[in-house]
Amino acid sequence: MTHFYTNANMKFITSLICLFVFSVATVEAQQLRDSQDRNQVTQRLLDDNGSEEPAPILPPKPVLQAVAGDGMVTLYWDDSAESHYDPFFEDLVVFQEQVAPGQFQQTFANPNNFQGYKVYKATDPNFLDALRITDNQGNLVRLAHEVMFDLQNDISGYHPASVDGQRIWLGSNTGIRRFWQDTGLVNGRTYYYAVVSFTFGDGLPEFVLPVLDEDGNIIENPIPSFIYKHPPLESPLDIEILDDGTVITGVNVVRVTPKSGAAGFIPPSDPEVSRVSGSGRGDITVEIVDPFELKAGNNYEIVFQDTLVDGTIPGTTDLVTKNFSLLNRTTGEVVFDRIEDFTTLELPVVEGFQLRIQSDAARVAPDLENSSWETGQTSNIHNIVFGLSTNNPVPYDYRIEVFDEPVRTSLPFTITGSGGSQLDLPEELVNVRVFNETTGEEIDFAYFTNPTLPRNIRAASFINDNTVVIAGDAGLIQKSTDGGETWSVVESGVTDRFNRLYFLDAQTGFVTGINGVILRTTDGGETWSAPLNTPTDRTLNGIYFPTNQIGYVAGNGGTILKTTDGGDNWVNVDNPAGTFGLNDVMFTDENSGWVSGVNRLLKTEDGGDTWEQIGPAQGISPGNYLSLHIFDENTGIFVGTNGTIQKTEDGGQTFINLNNPAFRTLNSIRFIDENTGWAVGASGSVIKSTDGGDTWVQQSSGTNVDLFDVFASNENIAVLVGENSTRIRTSDGGNTWIQTENFRRFRAAFRESGTPASDVIYFLENSPFDSTDDLVDTWRVAMQPRTATSEFGLTVDPIGGDVLNLL
Secondary structure (H helix, E strand, C coil): CCCCCCCEEEEEECCCCECCCCCCCCCCCCCCCCCCCCCCCCCCEECCCCCEECCCCCCCCCCEEEEEECCEEEEEECCHHHHCECHHHCCCEEEEEEEECCEEEEEECCCECEEEEEEEEECCCCCHHHEEEECCCCCEEEECCCEEEECCCCCCCEEEEEECCEEEECCCCCCCCCEEEEECCCCCCCEEEEEEEEECCCCCHHHCCCCECCCCCECCCCCHHHHCCCCCCECCCCEEECCCCCEEECCCEEEECCCCCCCCECCCCCCCCEEEEECCCCEEEEEECCHHHCCCCCEEEEEEEEEEEECCCCCCEEEEEEEEEEEECCCCCEEEEEECCCCCCCCCCECCEEEEEECCCCCCCCCCCCCEEECCCCCCECEEEEEECCCCCCCCCEEEEECCCCCEECCCEEEECHHHCEEEECCCEECEEEEECCCCEEEEEEEECCCCCCCCEEEEEECCCCCEEEEEHHHCEEEECCCCCCCEEECCCCCCCEEEEEECCCCCEEEEECCCCEEEECCCCCCCCCCCECCCCCCEEEEECCCCCCEEEEEHHHEEEEECCCCCECEECCCCCCCCCEEEEEECCCCCEEEEEECEEEEECCCCCCCEEECHHHCCCCCEEEEEEECCCCCEEEEEHHHCEEEECCCCCCCEECCCCCCCCEEEEEECCCCCEEEEEHHHEEEEECCCCCCCEEEECCCCCCEEEEEECCCCCEEEEECCCEEEEECCCCCCCEECCCCECCCEEECCCCCEEECEEEEEECCCCCCCCCCEEEEEEEEECCCCCCCCCCCECCCCCCEEEEC
């Protein structure tokens, strides 16, 4: 970290040199009306009785100006929209959480609702060639921006609420700019540009969804639009097309035609800035943006005001810049008056030039360019997101060490965000340690377990008594060589959710997932292939190989795939189930097999060429059959929703109903021999049979989360996997179950919607700027996952031995 101080008065002179005289006409007509087209947003809402009720208001339109150049256009605009305050959000409660009977902790929206700017571009005044975004019916309804600048306020990604099936992008914390150049244009061609300001509605930093409703009831999977109801608004395009075709542009729309410069025109050079008094460090530059707005020969002065603050060493003080002013000494006008925030926000263009002051005088900033991971992994670790937590920066360097086992317990802590929102973080057992490299001490931290980060483990498979592989959300694959006591991370190379695992032998195995994904391993799960050649992008579930070459997969939309070359290629198999979802598949030999699905069981005796559909007419109970186990050509058991267990002993002619109202939905059934097997399901349900499935006994898993799969290597050793990284093992046949990994790994991943999510580490320290001995949150660290098509390639989670250096 670096303190950077400035204490100086600067002056510079602008000059404009022309060998030819130009006459510049200005547009006087300002009586413009806001366009009433697709960009006009209704500012009132109707309640259930049809009367108007208050609603969020549109942000102001920036005042836009343009400069035509040779094959380019320069746009710049003012900052009037950035003070947008929307009273609608003053007392709006986004959500509240019950902390005690009758007592609620409320999180409010932020009425300072400005979020950023979007630039639209078109070659026609209706902006039709920018109208490229469709609603959920395929109708073109919104303009696509050329560039977007948003505040660095931790509000980013898509707003959770949807509009016509769309979720509005809020940016990626790029920082605000009020200046943009468009190059590669055709001289003589007319272009239209619009700059709009936009809000963040009721969005909150990181969009943390609650898990309790206003009555204190648990919301298992809260729908974003149930919590967030006010998506972003943007200022309309100020343009009008009269009946005779005349185009009138307003404050935030310009019409401009690039052209080559006139013969003999010498463009002005950027002025030099010189110090006239005081001392200081920092860079001050002046860039000419609009030569025709310059006030030739005018003299300007920059004045800095300093103040003393407590030094980084107790008992000392530091001199830092409090604000600066810009004065036009020729006209006597104060251009900027005591601006305090001049390092985080770009200054607007004034009188034809832009002033840039690069100084860290008022803040401590991380050195992201030199902060990096130390790792032995072949893939890049997720990008670092490192920044201030609240208002307690400290100028230190840090090191985060990552382990494959729990090493620290985070402190419970309340993080206070923008608008007074609070995030209560419980203590968590985690796999990281944080060190302050400047002081040489290990420090405390709080830990945010992101509830939207996909963590479910959905499949397990034993290779032998000691070796087991598991797979789940966001491309997660892990392997254990001690029966499930400890786990190591395996790179899968994809971010898709995995649903099922199947191993032919100790070396060759397969995993299925969403988007038609099938991967293969030939070294016992240490490495995995690129996605195999499949003819579908449907979600794929159950997988089974009756021989080394012949295999089958069941999936959503009635999908059945078959391979005859060991998985290199897969083809669709016709079946009478239509588009009903199919969940599991098992064969007794290369010809005879079963598939289970929604209200359907399918049976084949000819290798999948034809299928017999067995439905309620054969006496089976209606329901979603999620898993099956086939013992032989006559005997099979099928389990599913609401504790359904159906058994046939005559090849599907009749079924024995073993349903038990005490059982929950059963997601998976596995037998290790003709007698012993388990089934697992919702709310931690585990049942065991020792008589071939005729009777079942409930066991206690020790958890109430949903369990998705069970796999046993013998009658004593078995592993259960489920929601929220749950891994549970037994070594005594299920009499006792032990959760094998009950700590939090520092992770980031893509949700199935394609948006990123990350856990967050908040550093807790005694700040030298704080007179109390209380711990304050100084910095926070998260991660940004990247896809395989990014410039970084597919990025992965850190594993044991990885070290993050933060400077």
